[in-house]
Amino acid sequence: MVEEETHLVESVPAPVFRPGTTQARNVIVTRSGMCFQGPFMLSESVHVGYGFRKSLATYATGIGSLLTRGVRYHRTTREAIVFHNLWTGGYYHWMTEALPRLFAVRDRWSTSALVMPHHAPNPWLLRWIENVGQFEEVVRFEGGRNLWLPRVLIPHCPTRQDEFDVLNLQRVKSELFASIGVDQRSRADRRIFITRRNARWRKIPNEAEVVARLEPLGFEIFDFDKLDYEGQVRTMSEAGVLVSLHGAGLTNLMFMRPGSHVVECAMRPAFPLTYNRFRKTHLANPSYVRLARLFRVNHHFVFCELDMSNVPKSRTKKITANDYDLIVDVDKLLATLGEIIR
Numbered sequence: 001m002v003e004e005e006t007h008l009v010e011s012v013p014a015p016v017f018r019p020g021t022t023q024a025r026n027v028i029v030t031r032s033g034m035c036f037q038g039p040f041m042l043s044e045s046v047h048v049g050y051g052f053r054k055s056l057a058t059y060a061t062g063i064g065s066l067l068t069r070g071v072r073y074h075r076t077t078r079e080a081i082v083f084h085n086l087w088t089g090g091y092y093h094w095m096t097e098a099l100p101r102l103f104a105v106r107d108r109w110s111t112s113a114l115v116m117p118h119h120a121p122n123p124w125l126l127r128w129i130e131n132v133g134q135f136e137e138v139v140r141f142e143g144g145r146n147l148w149l150p151r152v153l154i155p156h157c158p159t160r161q162d163e164f165d166v167l168n169l170q171r172v173k174s175e176l177f178a179s180i181g182v183d184q185r186s187r188a189d190r191r192i193f194i195t196r197r198n199a200r201w202r203k204i205p206n207e208a209e210v211v212a213r214l215e216p217l218g219f220e221i222f223d224f225d226k227l228d229y230e231g232q233v234r235t236m237s238e239a240g241v242l243v244s245l246h247g248a249g250l251t252n253l254m255f256m257r258p259g260s261h262v263v264e265c266a267m268r269p270a271f272p273l274t275y276n277r278f279r280k281t282h283l284a285n286p287s288y289v290r291l292a293r294l295f296r297v298n299h300h301f302v303f304c305e306l307d308m309s310n311v312p313k314s315r316t317k318k319i320t321a322n323d324y325d326l327i328v329d330v331d332k333l334l335a336t337l338g339e340i341i342r
Contacts, residue, residue: 014290017163031118033084034062049159078113089119100168101155113137124229188257194244258296268303
């Protein structure tokens, strides 16, 4: 039996988030979804569970956007729905925070305008929102400027990441399946390995060995960057076993069937390199463990060693341990799979 390294994973369970809504007048909405009435930021539009310093930094980001990008007044008689936040450009936050917030006010879609986020992880999702919502009006951040709206409706942002609105997260999945035409009665027995060989960072230096050992077990190799979004959802819905590096692409485990398995290859926690100042721990990020539990998918960790020989090239943000390559312990991966597919 594979030795479980549960002591390396943060064990705090994911709290269930039950969103409320706020209606407000004369609101300025930044491109990142922060809402201001005069100089005051509406806390419902941001994460407020990380302490005063983080909240102050968020406020400063919003004020900076107002000063540098300006504001465009949009005259509309409709109440405008603001459902995105500072993190929505990332796929994980789009799927687990933004879309559930939008679905929480679905009964208001037919009478409201929609504020379309300036950043989204996939253009297909923007088109899908417009098609499925059939909104009378869509308001955009034209010219990159912020918006001043007469009336807004704000479905509340979770106070922290990893707080899940379970009901509306399930609705998102059901609506996507219906739109793409996923047959939930079909078998889900495919074995999938997600490669990052074409990514700019966080690759597997020994991936050739990993693939050579997985293919005889019936694993198919996919590069999701080369697969359209509908294909990604359909492929995940048919997966019985998924092997992937830690990363936002694992959000797609929400499309897997109950009882299926996901193996997350993640960096072995090592203080102080992996210390996270928001979670206040160096232990492994439990985001996908928690998401898997919600969708009744079995989650397994295979911890990997950091390869710091290939330093990532300069990025728009500070380089972190998450950007380095990971060396997969192939024997441990196969031992974990042996318990799943025996």
